[in-house]
Amino acid sequence: MSDKTFQEINAKIKSGKAVVVTAEELIQLVAEKGVSRTAKEVDVVTTGTFAPMCSSGAYFNFGHSAPRIKFNRVWLNGVPAYAGLAAVDAFLGATALPEEDPLNKNHPGEFRYGGGHVIEDFAAGKQIRLKAAGYGTDCYPRREIETVVSINDLNEAVLFNPRNAYQNYACAVNTGAKTLYTYMGVLRPHIGNAHYSTSAQISPLLKDPYFRTIGIGTRIFLGGGIGYVAWNGTQHFPGIPSLPEEAPRVPSGGTLAVIGDLKQMSPKWLRGTSMLGYGATLSVGIGVPIPLLNEEVCYYASRTDAELYAPVVDYAEAYPNRRPGNLGFVSYAELKSGRIKIEGKEVPTAPLSSYTRAREICVILKQWISEGKFLLGEPVWLLPGPDAGIAPKTLEIRGPERRNG
Amino acid sequence: MAPSKVVLRFPAAIADKPIIFHLVKDYDLMINILKANINPHKEGTMVLDVTGEKAVEGLEFLRRQGVVVQPLTEEIVRNEEQCTHCGACTAICPSGALYMERPSMLVRFDSESCVVCQLCVRACPVRAMEVRI
Numbered sequence: 001m002s003d004k005t006f007q008e009i010n011a012k013i014k015s016g017k018a019v020v021v022t023a024e025e026l027i028q029l030v031a032e033k034g035v036s037r038t039a040k041e042v043d044v045v046t047t048g049t050f051a052p053m054c055s056s057g058a059y060f061n062f063g064h065s066a067p068r069i070k071f072n073r074v075w076l077n078g079v080p081a082y083a084g085l086a087a088v089d090a091f092l093g094a095t096a097l098p099e100e101d102p103l104n105k106n107h108p109g110e111f112r113y114g115g116g117h118v119i120e121d122f123a124a125g126k127q128i129r130l131k132a133a134g135y136g137t138d139c140y141p142r143r144e145i146e147t148v149v150s151i152n153d154l155n156e157a158v159l160f161n162p163r164n165a166y167q168n169y170a171c172a173v174n175t176g177a178k179t180l181y182t183y184m185g186v187l188r189p190h191i192g193n194a195h196y197s198t199s200a201q202i203s204p205l206l207k208d209p210y211f212r213t214i215g216i217g218t219r220i221f222l223g224g225g226i227g228y229v230a231w232n233g234t235q236h237f238p239g240i241p242s243l244p245e246e247a248p249r250v251p252s253g254g255t256l257a258v259i260g261d262l263k264q265m266s267p268k269w270l271r272g273t274s275m276l277g278y279g280a281t282l283s284v285g286i287g288v289p290i291p292l293l294n295e296e297v298c299y300y301a302s303r304t305d306a307e308l309y310a311p312v313v314d315y316a317e318a319y320p321n322r323r324p325g326n327l328g329f330v331s332y333a334e335l336k337s338g339r340i341k342i343e344g345k346e347v348p349t350a351p352l353s354s355y356t357r358a359r360e361i362c363v364i365l366k367q368w369i370s371e372g373k374f375l376l377g378e379p380v381w382l383l384p385g386p387d388a389g390i391a392p393k394t395l396e397i398r399g400p401e402r403r404n405g
Numbered sequence: 406m407a408p409s410k411v412v413l414r415f416p417a418a419i420a421d422k423p424i425i426f427h428l429v430k431d432y433d434l435m436i437n438i439l440k441a442n443i444n445p446h447k448e449g450t451m452v453l454d455v456t457g458e459k460a461v462e463g464l465e466f467l468r469r470q471g472v473v474v475q476p477l478t479e480e481i482v483r484n485e486e487q488c489t490h491c492g493a494c495t496a497i498c499p500s501g502a503l504y505m506e507r508p509s510m511l512v513r514f515d516s517e518s519c520v521v522c523q524l525c526v527r528a529c530p531v532r533a534m535e536v537r538i
Contacts, residue, residue, distance in 0.1 A: 193496035350496035355510035
């Protein structure tokens with residue numbers, strides 16, 4: 001069978017003839033009809049994920065006051081944003097915290113309100129307190145401003161997340177003797193529980209592990225609105241490492257940088273999130289359509305939880321000290337069953353990623369495409385895949401290099 | 406007069422010791438165990454109905470043994486609008502009141518099984534679990 005093209009599929013979407021299914025439906029279809037037939041019959045499969053994604057944020061242009069001010073420091077509902085841009089531009093990160101937050105002084109800290117919560121409040125149309133300090137210039141004489149803004153008062157409000165939609169992630173456990181409070185949730189001592197965070201068999205990048213269809217310009221569901229893949233995400237490590245024979249080959253973790261108009265988005269799909277003892281963040285809903293260009297794309301998109309694995313990583317010793325290695329692999333089918341075995345011990349599991357919300361995104365995106373109001377964005381450049389040979393770099397502690405000669 | 410219904414939390418170190426027995430034997434109390442989740446070497450929880458003249462002394466005895474004693478005057482409720490059904494609460498809930506329903510992967514809350522330990526209130530990433538007095 002010859003490959004389908006993005007243009008052919010978009011023409012079918014426009015004429016209302018495209019066959020669009022969710023990732024769960026595709027799994028069912030391939031089980032019934034096989035890969036070849038399904039690849040011919042189905043044009044697009046929709047994927048989704050909804051989970052905390054720390055490398056998220058938004059930039060804003062607030063418009064100019066009279067007299068004008070050049071922000072040197074800026075706070076939104078008390079949460080500091082980055083003002084090192086033009087006069088009234090600022091970038092707010094999802095994990096930013098108010099200076100008066102007690103942090104982990106009374107461990108574990110609660111981190112009830114941070115950048116992610118401000119972004120949710122903006123998306124909800126709520127009024128946000130804007131406070132900024134300037135130092136006064138001839139062209140920007142004002143030195144301070146305190147006012148109230150809501151999203152429609154702003155020239156631009158753009159969600160721009162440098163790293164979202166992790167392809168695969170560790171299953172976190174705690175081999176130590178005391179409870180750990182991590183970005184992977186509360187981990188009970190002596191491997192008392194195991195937390196994972198992915199929608200697995202319906203998660204975007206696990207469904208296109210070789211990046212055959214996803215790249216710059218891919219149009220996506222982002223926070224309830226329409227967004228785009230802007231670049232690969234930070235820490236984009238799409239390699240599928242060779243492992244000992246008995247271990248399953250699993251993608252280590254490609255990522256996406258995504259962008260979209262925050263004014264279109266909804267607080268249902270952008271939720272301020274507080275990880276006890278860790279910090280504030282933002283839960284983001286993302287859906288990526290995968291065109292079934294050929295049988296290979298269809299095969300990978302139809303893999304099930306039983307064929308996808310997570311490494312089990314110890315967050316007491318190995319993770320914080322950046323020690324390599326893991327405690328083995330578990331399939332997402334086992335993780336989703338609620339119990340896994342680690343070193344002979346039965347351990348209860350829990351996700352941090354909402355499968356029901358991810359499934360809802362698949363359904364919404366399917367509907368958008370079926371109704372002809374969402375066309376596929378053909379990437380101008382596919383993201384680097386496993387063959388690109390990208391190896392993680394680490395941060396080493398050293399003094400300045402001596403110059404030779 | 407001590408409140409008749411109390412929530413007891415047993416640290417892992419004492420979870421396998423005979424303690425409740427002393428309430429009956431030494432303090433002449435009538436006890437009714439409403440809920441219990443006790444496992445060797447793990448933190449345990451119990452909701453107890455205690456009546457008798459020496460109830461205050463009995464509860465004081467429990468505290469001396471390292472048991473955390475709180476009156477059962479609070480209940481936990483879930484804000485359905487806030488909950489995203491992520492599941493982060495389900496493996497830390499000691500009584501199994503919060504659990505994933507399979508295969509729907511919806512988080513269910515069975516308030517009958519809740520022992521009001523309040524772990525979920527702080528662990529819920531979107532603050533969907535609330536204490537109601």
